[in-house]
Amino acid sequence: MVSILDVVERATTGKICSEKDFDLRIFTLKLKDVIRKYGVSYDPDTPVPSDPGLADSVFKAAFEFFCDVGAYCTDTQRIIMFDESEVKERLRTAPSKVMLGEGMDRKALTSRKPEDPTPPWCFLGAAGVAVSSDDVFLKLVEGYGRIPYINSLTTPALTRVGGMRIRPGSPLEVLGSMRTVVLAREALRRAGRPGLPIMNSIATASTAVSLISALHPDFGLRKSDGVMIGAIAELKTNFDLLNRACVANTLGMVLGVDCGPLLGGYCGGAEGTAIVTAAYHIMTSLVYNALWYVMFPIHIKYSSSSNPELIWARSVSAQAISRNTHLPSLYISYTASGPCTDTCLYEIAAQISSVVASGASIEAAGIARGKYEDRMTPMEPKFAAEVAYATAGMRIRDVNDIVKKIIPKYIDKISNPPIGLKFQECYDMEMIKPSSKYLEIYNRVKKEVEDLGIKFK
Numbered sequence: 001m002v003s004i005l006d007v008v009e010r011a012t013t014g015k016i017c018s019e020k021d022f023d024l025r026i027f028t029l030k031l032k033d034v035i036r037k038y039g040v041s042y043d044p045d046t047p048v049p050s051d052p053g054l055a056d057s058v059f060k061a062a063f064e065f066f067c068d069v070g071a072y073c074t075d076t077q078r079i080i081m082f083d084e085s086e087v088k089e090r091l092r093t094a095p096s097k098v099m100l101g102e103g104m105d106r107k108a109l110t111s112r113k114p115e116d117p118t119p120p121w122c123f124l125g126a127a128g129v130a131v132s133s134d135d136v137f138l139k140l141v142e143g144y145g146r147i148p149y150i151n152s153l154t155t156p157a158l159t160r161v162g163g164m165r166i167r168p169g170s171p172l173e174v175l176g177s178m179r180t181v182v183l184a185r186e187a188l189r190r191a192g193r194p195g196l197p198i199m200n201s202i203a204t205a206s207t208a209v210s211l212i213s214a215l216h217p218d219f220g221l222r223k224s225d226g227v228m229i230g231a232i233a234e235l236k237t238n239f240d241l242l243n244r245a246c247v248a249n250t251l252g253m254v255l256g257v258d259c260g261p262l263l264g265g266y267c268g269g270a271e272g273t274a275i276v277t278a279a280y281h282i283m284t285s286l287v288y289n290a291l292w293y294v295m296f297p298i299h300i301k302y303s304s305s306s307n308p309e310l311i312w313a314r315s316v317s318a319q320a321i322s323r324n325t326h327l328p329s330l331y332i333s334y335t336a337s338g339p340c341t342d343t344c345l346y347e348i349a350a351q352i353s354s355v356v357a358s359g360a361s362i363e364a365a366g367i368a369r370g371k372y373e374d375r376m377t378p379m380e381p382k383f384a385a386e387v388a389y390a391t392a393g394m395r396i397r398d399v400n401d402i403v404k405k406i407i408p409k410y411i412d413k414i415s416n417p418p419i420g421l422k423f424q425e426c427y428d429m430e431m432i433k434p435s436s437k438y439l440e441i442y443n444r445v446k447k448e449v450e451d452l453g454i455k456f457k
Contacts, residue, residue, distance in 0.1 A: 145191025322359025338420025
């Protein structure tokens with residue numbers, strides 16, 4: 001079994017390689033090679049493919065690709081390599097479920113299969129998008145806690161402490177990280193869901209020091225919460241991320257990872273992005289000893305994941321992992337459009353239905369590309385969860401037909417999307433209820449989606 005100590009040792013003694021050479025001479029050349037070797041090809045007429053042979057080819061390509069390329073440590077400029085037997089052992093022995101939460105909210109996050117009728121895990125909230133104040137944070141998270149489908153919370157990120165804007169790596173970030181957990185706990189208590197796990201760690205923490213500061217047993221994350229760390233595009237890590245993994249592994253935390261391969265970057269097109277997304281599951285399982293996985297392949301130009309190429313890459317990579325492993329995998333939906341717009345809800349419907357039918361669970365939702373303070377509400381993750389529950393058990397072929405009809409409803413606005421309204425502008429902040437305008441949009445789009453074939457339960 002590969003330990004975190006083995007990984008650190010290889011990060012300091014592995015083959016020396018410049019980052020540029022890793023990107024251009026190792027990563028991209030090998031990726032092109034496995035795309036050709038395994039015949040992986042994007043079909044724009046089938047955004048949600050149902051060919052099991054294609055999914056298996058993507059997995060085989062991802063397996064060979066990672067075994068040959070490894071992971072790159074930017075701090076040491078060395079490649080962390082694993083042999084084929086180590087990769088196979090990890091995939092064989094990795095857990096198929098993890099327990100999260102406390103009391104009535106303690107549940108198992110499990111792996112799923114394509115067309116699985118098992119309801120997906122719904123990791124709902126802000127996906128780390130920033131908010132402007134403690135008050136907005138509290139009201140927003142309380143609204144998330146009221147969503148009946150929620151299994152775990154993804155918090156917003158604070159931008160200010162005591163009126164001062166948080167500077168990354170500063171004492172303000174440490175204070176903000178601790179404050180994030182305190183506020184989230186209070187908001188979930190107000191919603192009557194104190195046992196819900198906070199699975200995105202502390203969205204405010206951009207450094208290991210800030211993360212560790214919010215693990216205090218009196219007020220910080222519990223062992224039943226998920227600690228989530230990331231990987232650097234593409235297939236890279238550094239000492240700060242490994243420090244977080246060391247702490248999480250030593251404390252026995254339930255460790256997850258989030259990974260965002262870039263379509264249009266070193267991954268190339270849809271084919272390369274699908275293979276790299278599948279490879280990230282393997283990489284982070286070995287490098288961090290991760291127990292659950294969150295993927296958000298994203299467009300390098302549009303900073304969203306609603307384009308047809310990404311719908312395809314997300315779907316086929318989810319099928320590759322769900323068919324060939326038992327790793328609990330989730331996919332984040334990043335929309336181009338903002339709250340209180342019909343295009344935002346159409347984007348969510350296309351993204352969520354395609355990955356749930358393909359065997360994944362969900363994290364929802366990164367709204368308006370995750371770029372704007374306060375521009376998210378509880379309505380978007382609620383809609384995502386409703387779509388997820390409705391899609392579970394549907395045939396992939398049927399979901400493909402539906403998604404093909406949804407994409408034209410938003411695709412022309414991806415390059416210049418409506419950013420919608422802030423939480424404060426489309427919600428009653430005292431009652432934490434959506435405005436009549438937003439309810440009209442929500443109900444209309446939901447009816448349209450249902451008429452297309454997604455039958456809400």
